[in-house]
Amino acid sequence: MSNFVAIVGRPNTGKSSLFNRLVNERKSIVDDTPGVTRDRVYGNVEWNNHKFIAIDTGGLDRDVDSDLPEIREQVKIAIDLADVIIFVIDSTCNLTISELDISNLLRKNKKRVIVCANKADSQRVVDTNIHEFYSLGFGDPVPVSSLHGIGIGDLLDVVVDNLSTNEVDEVDGVSRELQECENIIKVAIVGRPNTGKSSLLNAITGQNRSIVRNECGTTRDAIDTEVQINQQKYIFTDTAGIRRKSRIHKNLEKYSVFHAISAIKRCDVCVILVDVIEGILDQDVKIAGLAHNMGKSSIIAINKWDTECEKDFKEFAQIIKKEFAFMSYTQVISISALTGLRVQKLLEVIQHVYHQSKLRVETSTLNKIVQNLVLKMQPPSYKGKRLKIFYATQVSIAPPEFVFFVNNSKLMHFSYLRYIENQIRDTFKFEGNPIRINTRNRSEGKVIAQNS
Numbered sequence: 169m170s171n172f173v174a175i176v177g178r179p180n181t182g183k184s185s186l187f188n189r190l191v192n193e194r195k196s197i198v199d200d201t202p203g204v205t206r207d208r209v210y211g212n213v214e215w216n217n218h219k220f221i222a223i224d225t226g227g228l229d230r231d232v233d234s235d236l237p238e239i240r241e242q243v244k245i246a247i248d249l250a251d252v253i254i255f256v257i258d259s260t261c262n263l264t265i266s267e268l269d270i271s272n273l274l275r276k277n278k279k280r281v282i283v284c285a286n287k288a289d290s291q292r293v294v295d296t297n298i299h300e301f302y303s304l305g306f307g308d309p310v311p312v313s314s315l316h317g318i319g320i321g322d323l324l325d326v327v328v329d330n331l332s333t334n335e336v337d338e339v340d341g342v343s344r345e346l347q348e349c350e351n352i353i354k355v356a357i358v359g360r361p362n363t364g365k366s367s368l369l370n371a372i373t374g375q376n377r378s379i380v381r382n383e384c385g386t387t388r389d390a391i392d393t394e395v396q397i398n399q400q401k402y403i404f405t406d407t408a409g410i411r412r413k414s415r416i417h418k419n420l421e422k423y424s425v426f427h428a429i430s431a432i433k434r435c436d437v438c439v440i441l442v443d444v445i446e447g448i449l450d451q452d453v454k455i456a457g458l459a460h461n462m463g464k465s466s467i468i469a470i471n472k473w474d475t476e477c478e479k480d481f482k483e484f485a486q487i488i489k490k491e492f493a494f495m496s497y498t499q500v501i502s503i504s505a506l507t508g509l510r511v512q513k514l515l516e517v518i519q520h521v522y523h524q525s526k527l528r529v530e531t532s533t534l535n536k537i538v539q540n541l542v543l544k545m546q547p548p549s550y551k552g553k554r555l556k557i558f559y560a561t562q563v564s565i566a567p568p569e570f571v572f573f574v575n576n577s578k579l580m581h582f583s584y585l586r587y588i589e590n591q592i593r594d595t596f597k598f599e600g601n602p603i604r605i606n607t608r609n610r611s612e613g614k615v616i617a618q619n620s
Contacts, residue, residue, distance in 0.1 A: 171220040174250035178266040179227025182286040186314040187224035218328040259285035283309040352401045356431040359441035364471040367505035369406040405431040437465045463567035465521040474504035521600025525566040541591040555579035569604040577607035
């Protein structure tokens, strides 16, 4: 299960700079003007074999009236979603009333809070206001300079230490014991409003578990339903439709979207429902991107197929593959939640992609495959230096993750990584699942294979 780390604070303390430093890319806009970041921005972070999703948020300032309610609402959702919170303050300034307000807000949520004293380019800067930072009541502040990369490793150490010890007994109303049961497949049904998510749940369970209406927004909570079909137990989660942010106005609906994202976070398999009548919209692709970024097994189910019998499935599937090119591994199936068309087949595909996510390749077998792929295509070179692969191993499942030990990871071009992934898929499939491939430097060792 992915962990979330929210980055909060008043405007212009360097939250977005810190976020960009953590995710190692300029994903959030950085500017000296307060209030540049308004919506939540997500990014993947990895540190010492720990992975989490960072959330950049807008600045909270009681002296700024414009967009404050909207920004505050987005920040509250990020705080609710987070397992750990990084409270960013400006180490060159005294604490403000806004920061005291934020500290009171964070205390009410009872989450682990790490005070990040940003812009600490020297120890003298930190020492000037260190006593004020302790007065926030969140323990030792961690001095960093997101601009120069100073102290980022220390901050990440503190974050992952708290993630590894962060235990909860219940997630969205479902006990940890049930969530982690190996015999239960957890399935999230997600999509835009009115694509038939509740109808699909009712078709699977054979009962009216969820309210079904033609108007959008009927489902607001993420509804968990445990069901056993042919000796296989499932937890199906019917979620609220995820709209574009510009169309989310009511606070209640914002929290519904939060619960939908949370359902994706804790599921094993994500069924992304697409309305064949309306076709594929940008929001469908964005929803699929959430599942992809969280490393979830995914199925694209084209619903309401009974109304479009004349459509050619192969032709429509090709459109799906084109629009969802970043997740070409996904399984595509046409269904009708209303008539039950291929709903049983959908259950079979859910089991298949779930078991594919659990596959583990022996290191010896993997390295034989890597040896062959290196012989087929020579690793890239740059400025006279050639990439050398020493060995590879699979380090985790769900999603399958591989680490390649090389002489210089900077020589690994993205096109060669894609070639490696394709070769692994040709051999081991991993259908319906993203594959993560990382490279690590090793100074010396035996090269698997290399063309002369």
